[in-house]
Amino acid sequence: MILLRRLLGDVLRERRREQGRTLREVSSAARVSLGYLSEVERGQKEASSELLGSICEALDVPMSEVMREVSDNLALAEAVSTVEQLEPFAPAAPMQVTNLAA
């Protein structure tokens, strides 16, 4: 199953890194703990709506922009998942080679 918190975490981390800011700087600006922000970025913890708002504010990026990027990435992940369901990438059985010369 595609998990929203993973895609959201990726976008938040990318935005922070683009700005050349550390976890410590952003967590302090957003008034959330460094450990919490780190877990959110790694998709290990759900961000509450309030804390997501604070993190976006600390990053100075509209929440709509973050969620737009998340929905684009979701659409891509859904497409990949559909293709995988249609054509499972199971390793093919090794071809049987008959040595006709033997």
Added chain:
Amino acid sequence: MILLRRLLGDVLRERRREQGRTLREVSSAARVSLGYLSEVERGQKEASSELLGSICEALDVPMSEVMREVSDNLALAEAVSTVEQLEPFAPAAPMQVTNLAA
């Protein structure tokens, strides 16, 4: 502060109603409790990523489509909030009308 869970709840409720389905039907299909779905729709409870996935599946709508709609509504809410901060809609003081004929 604009809360993601409120906008998300609105979109989920609208999608369910468009399909003419009851809370009971969708909560049962999504294997979540009726009370939980109702609270999520009213923006009173954060949906975990797993349960959001189940609800979207039960509604047969891609999560990316739901989040796209949420981000559009977020952008609108942000714009309204910016305008309100620029021009507070405080009630104007009643105009002083001087009766010149008195």
